[in-house]
Amino acid sequence: MEVRINHGAVYPEAYQTMLKLEGFIKSSGLDPILYEFIKIRSSQINGCAFCLDMHTRDLRKMGETEQRVFLISAWREAPFYTAKERAVLELTEAVTTISTHGVPQDLYDRVREHFDEREFVTLIMAINTINAWNRIAISTGMFPAAE
Template sequence: MKVRLNHLSVSPGAMQVMLKLEGFIKTTGLDEKLYELIKIRASQINGCAFCLDMHTRDSRKMGEKEQRIYLLSAWREAPFYTDKERVVLELTEAVTRISEQGVPQDLYERVRAHVDEAEYVAIIMAINTINAWNRIAISTGMFPAEEKNEL
């Protein structure tokens, strides 16, 4: 596989804009582990191998359990997620696939039962940011580096 282009060198300003989005999310107080779950789930939907590799690794470094990472694509059938995580994952799916049905009112209300308006906006920004990263990585041909097995 070959990267199509190095977006960092071609347009450093674009990277700065993306980093400002990440910086904004950090100021919101959004739980970092929840943000990683959002990143992984959106990246699964979008088929972004580069981001999946990065965020599953980051999640492990934060102490996330392997089982929760492995089962994230089947979160509805797995009992390892809190009610808040479940509605945020559902919102992540709805926003990532926004053209299919938008964000239904009942989903909005279920999310709002767990978060205030400010956290709702933080979650929406988090979902939008990882979707933007996914689209950058996929359209520029980014792919994960192969892990070296050390014995």
């Protein structure tokens, strides 16, 4: 496999813009574990192997169990996630596939049980950020490095 374009080298300002989005999310107060859940679930839906490889490793380094990492794609059937985590995963799916059903009111209400309006906006920004990274990685041909 070969990377098509090194987007960071070709257009550093574009890459820096994405890093600013990352910095915004990281400084927002969003729980880093929840952010990794968002990154992994969006990357699963979008089929971004590069991002899945990176973020599953990152989540493991944060001390998360293999069981919770491996079962994110089947979170509805796994009893290992809190109501708050489930709300975030469901919102991630809805925003990532927004053209399918949008974000239904009942989902918005479930998320708001755990997050205020400002935190809700942060979640949306986090979901959009990883979706953008997925699209960059897939479009430029990025892939996980062999071990």
